Amino acid sequence: MAIKETFPHVTAELLMREHEQIVLFTQPGKADELSAILMHPLQLRHFAERFSGMEPVDWMTTRPVKTLTNRLRTLAFHIDILYDYIKNHSDHKHADLSFELAKAIALTEMADAFCSDLPDEDEPSNDVPQPEPRHGNGAKENGQASLI
Numbered sequence: 027m028a029i030k031e032t033f034p035h036v037t038a039e040l041l042m043r044e045h046e047q048i049v050l051f052t053q054p055g056k057a058d059e060l061s062a063i064l065m066h067p068l069q070l071r072h073f074a075e076r077f078s079g080m081e082p083v084d085w086m087t088t089r090p091v092k093t094l095t096n097r098l099r100t101l102a103f104h105i106d107i108l109y110d111y112i113k114n115h116s117d118h119k120h121a122d123l124s125f126e127l128a129k130a131i132a133l134t135e136m137a138d139a140f141c142s143d144l145p146d147e148d149e150p151s152n153d154v155p156q157p158e159p160r161h162g163n164g165a166k167e168n169g170q171a172s173l174i
Contacts, residue, residue: 028042036052036053037051037052047066048066049065049067050062050063050069051064051065063113096110098140102141106134112126
């Protein structure tokens with residue numbers, strides 16, 4: 027399936043090549059020669075935004091990404107609660123909870139890694155519970171060994 031559009035003296039075609047889309051630009055030159063260039067749609071978008079003075083579209087403006095961001099932060103919040111509960115409120119005198127504590131530490135570190143690249147939230151969403159701001163995980167603050 028190809029989409030083809032012509033703007034004065036330039037033709038652009040959206041083509042499929044090796045399971046991805048590419049844009050083929052052609053322009054007639056001297057003596058019926060044809061000049062052509064292939065670009066990935068993201069390259070085209072980048073240059074269009076850069077050279078036309080348009081504001082780049084922020085990847086965080088899409089609803090699915092915002093939802094995923096909220097879910098990751100909520101997951102990280104509940105993992106911290108689990109770690110705190112196992113460490114401070116479990117019955118260590120009658121049960122060996124070292125395995126559970128080690129898993130909670132690993133989950134905390136993974137959640138921190140997943141959330142580290144997320145941008146700060148502009149405004150909280152009302153549809154997902156908002157966790158408190160994270161200040162690192164309890165495992166590292168208490169000097170315990172890292173599992174990841």
